[in-house]
């Protein structure tokens with residue numbers, strides 16, 4: 001692995017077209033994301049409105065030589081209120097920028113921003129196979145907690161999804177409260 005010189009910073013509206021281009025390539029060509037149609041820029045801007053400069057829901061980009069080469073996000077896991085302290089994370093690099101350490105720098109940046117936030121668990125759903133995604137999630141302390149079979153259909157076939165979980169923050173349940 002060659003380490004790329006990368007700056008990781010919160011995303012701005014000006015980054016969205018690069019983010020959309022990276023994502024839409026994976027939408028069109030891979031099973032890694034279960035979106036099946038490319039996202040329009042209007043839809044991407046609406047998506048971006050769910051992220052903030054503070055709190056649980058963040059979007060960071062990796063910039064190399066002035067160009068956005070990838071992004072990572074933390075999103076709401078499920079809508080019901082008790083799920084609030086769980087987030088789902090996601091990470092995508094431009095295909096020419098993989099396997100050079102940029103993904104690890106993105107996740108470092110994302111999890112640093114989440115320090116001190118009211119988050120207890122992070123989840124990542126990895127459509128299989130995807131050895132690079134498994135490797136980076138394990139590197140960041142995610143553990144496989146479930147294997148759902150044929151959970152999605154794309155390109156005319158079903159795909160299994162492995163769900164990974166990572167404890168975030170230091171507040172355990174109080175045993176006295178059980």
Ligand SMILES: CC(C)(COP(=O)(O)OP(=O)(O)OC[C@H]1O[C@@H](n2cnc3c(N)ncnc32)[C@H](O)[C@@H]1OP(=O)(O)O)[C@@H](O)C(=O)NCCC(=O)NCCS
Nearest residue numbers: 091092093098099100101102103104131132133135136139
């Ligand atoms: C998954 C992804 C974000 C990882 O980022 P990356 O910059 O390639 O990963 P890094 O270079 O930081 O390496 C992180 C670990 O993954 C390993 N890795 C990277 N590419 C790999 C590959 N193709 N196969 C197996 N392991 C791989 C590295 O060796 C490293 O392992 P280590 O911690 O044991 O040293 C990136 O490959 C990517 O964008 N892939 C396509 C999109 C995608 O699959 N996103 C995730 C959807 S769930």
